[in-house]
Amino acid sequence: MMTTDALNRFSLNDRVAIVTGSASGIGRAIAVVFAQLGARLVIADKDLRGAEKIADEICSARADAMAVNVDVTVQEEVDRMVKSTLARFGRIDILVNNAGMMASSTVLDMKEANLDKTLKVNLVSVALCSQAVAGHFIERRSGKIVNIGSSLSSRASVCNLSGGGADYCASKAAVQAFTRALAMELAPHNVNVNAVAPGITNTPMHTGLWDVAVAYYQNSVPLGRLAEPEEIADVAAFLASDAARYITGQTIHVNGGQIMVD
Ligand SMILES: NC(=O)c1ccc[n+]([C@@H]2O[C@H](COP(=O)([O-])OP(=O)(O)OC[C@H]3O[C@@H](n4cnc5c(N)ncnc54)[C@H](O)[C@@H]3O)[C@@H](O)[C@H]2O)c1
Helix, strand or coil, X not given: CHHHHHHHHXXXXXXEEEEECCCCHXXXXXXHHHHHCCCEEEEEECCHHHHHHHHHHHHHCCCEEEEEECCCCCHHHHHHHHHHHHHHHCCCCEEEECCCCCCCCCCCCCCHXXXXXXXXXXXXXXXXXXXXXXXXXXXXXXXXXXXXXXXXHCCCCHHHHCCCCHHHXXXXXXXXXXXXXXXXXXXXXXXXXXXXXXXCECCHHHCCCHHHHHHHHHHHCCCCCCECHHHHHHHHHHHXXXXXXXXXXCEEEEXXXXXXXX
16 A cells, blocks of 8 residues: 555656657657656647657557647747647646757857847746746646756856857756746745756757767766666656655756766
8 A cells, every 4th residue: 555655656647748849859758758657748849740750659659648839939839839738638737848959159159149049948938838837737736847957057068178058058057047936936836846957968969969978978977978868857757746746946967976076
């Protein structure tokens, strides 16, 4: 009996979860792990074909998923994503703000338009999506928001090996601050807001940079290797579950112990 209670707390059975940027990489892994734990998924991405492919994969493994085409930087599209989720599943239990982009300009190369884009995709989208579900969560006195930050919220970028990356680091530090402040605001409503801060993870985001990153990180990460997307997804699943009900406003660093050596 006691064992069953603990399993229930870690389970996501029947939870309705929106995962942004889940057509690829870490978001895809989060969607698959959540589905394996029993959740019903909204695969929300600007890449509709990619999102449909992941939704099909999940459905063919006898779980439930729907693809939604959304640009998370556009408020009307975010509102439409929430509306179509409610129309299909009737409620939302979990929002994972995962969609993001890499930026690695040097300060001399930074262009205002690129800075705007980086902040919009990595930060403003987190605010827009959180706002779009907050009323629903407050009304139900229940909800989990998990933001995907970065270990670069508290250290310089590996891109510094080739120069640059302050734009990306700043956008992810802002996600960490947003997480803490939103957690404070929503705590009286029984809504948990946390973040996962991955170290470099094996996804398409690093196309072209991967070899440099592998060489650098193999020598600097205490666990001696880089992360696989599922290793980030498992922590997101914990934070989205009832097992993490007394955790809020935290950023959990998942980086093989790198946080200890920098
Ligand atoms: N890969 C890493 O090493 C690493 C490390 C730390 C943090 N992160 C963070 O993890 C998250 C996922 O990264 P990833 O490596 O899986 O990247 P990825 O490039 O593999 O996937 C990103 C996904 O987000 C989607 N997306 C981008 N902009 C969007 C928008 N405006 N609207 C909707 N969807 C959009 C893309 O279409 C893509 O499917 C990002 O927030 C990233 O900053 C990644």
